[in-house]
Amino acid sequence: MSQPALPAGFRLLQLAEVASTNDVLRARALAGEPAGLVVTAEVQTAGRGRYGRSWSSPAGNLYASVLLRPDRRPAEIAQLSLVAGIALLEALAERAPAGCKPRLKWPNDLLIDGAKVAGVLLESDAGPGERGFVIIGTGVNITSAPADTPYPATCLIEQGFAPLAPADLLAGYLQRLAGWLDRWRIQGFAEIRRAWRRHGLGLGGAVRLRLEGEEVSGRFVDLSESGALLLELAGGGRREISAGEVFHIGA
Numbered sequence: 222m223s224q225p226a227l228p229a230g231f232r233l234l235q236l237a238e239v240a241s242t243n244d245v246l247r248a249r250a251l252a253g254e255p256a257g258l259v260v261t262a263e264v265q266t267a268g269r270g271r272y273g274r275s276w277s278s279p280a281g282n283l284y285a286s287v288l289l290r291p292d293r294r295p296a297e298i299a300q301l302s303l304v305a306g307i308a309l310l311e312a313l314a315e316r317a318p319a320g321c322k323p324r325l326k327w328p329n330d331l332l333i334d335g336a337k338v339a340g341v342l343l344e345s346d347a348g349p350g351e352r353g354f355v356i357i358g359t360g361v362n363i364t365s366a367p368a369d370t371p372y373p374a375t376c377l378i379e380q381g382f383a384p385l386a387p388a389d390l391l392a393g394y395l396q397r398l399a400g401w402l403d404r405w406r407i408q409g410f411a412e413i414r415r416a417w418r419r420h421g422l423g424l425g426g427a428v429r430l431r432l433e434g435e436e437v438s439g440r441f442v443d444l445s446e447s448g449a450l451l452l453e454l455a456g457g458g459r460r461e462i463s464a465g466e467v468f469h470i471g472a
């Protein structure tokens with residue numbers, strides 16, 4: 222991987238093969254690594270996705286994890302997954318061919334033409350005092366996508382993007398991420414919410430949500446002021462959902 226230009230405050234550790242870049246970074250974080258380290262790998266042998274799924278990680282795609290140590294409450298920390306999703310969307314949108322519009326599926330999956338092209342896995346540890354940390358793990362299918370996923374998957378090349386080195390995409394993503402993190406720290410969530418609503422999929426539409434231990438359906442009314450999914454239940458009433466898997470119906 223070539224050495225990309227990084228925004229201020231970030232340092233890069235490029236590795237050839239690891240089990241999971243999130244795991245490498247977690248070990249470093251527990252050993253006291255300061256915020257700003259970014260770990261990448263050309264290949265992951267045990268890449269992880271959300272909901273305990275594996276993340277297929279052959280050479281050619283981007284696998285990167287970023288270490289942060291924000292001094293915020295857990296409810297606000299969860300907003301970082303939307304922050305990362307927007308940064309990634311912008312990095313992809315600026316390279317997208319004409320007519321191709323990446324969209325965000327709540328909270329942070331990136332879809333092109335209804336198929337998943339990238340995902341974000343946020344892992345945090347409250348830790349004592351300043352020892353707490355957040356890892357933002359990002360995978361982007363650049364040259365290949367798995368065929369055996371429970372959802373449609375695609376890659377950038379299949380979507381007509383020009384050939385792209387993982388390091389170049391990483392540089393664009395980190396530039397955007399640095400900007401959005403600054404806004405989040407200084408101004409809070411309001412502008413991030415506005416950006417998410419511009420690029421989010423299925424606002425106002427029918428959804429089914431798989432939550433821990435139950436499924437609910439209704440209408441995706443809006444993104445809440447804190448980043449939760451506001452659901453108008455099919456049987457009446459509203460719920461604010463902070464974690465779960467969304468299935469858009471008829472989108």
Ligand code: BTN
Pocket residue numbers: 240241242243244265267268269270271272274276283284285286330339340341342358359360361
């Ligand atoms: C998802 O399920 O959508 C999240 C996928 C996150 C994959 C990335 S690849 C880099 C980092 N290391 C991992 O093991 N997972 C994340």
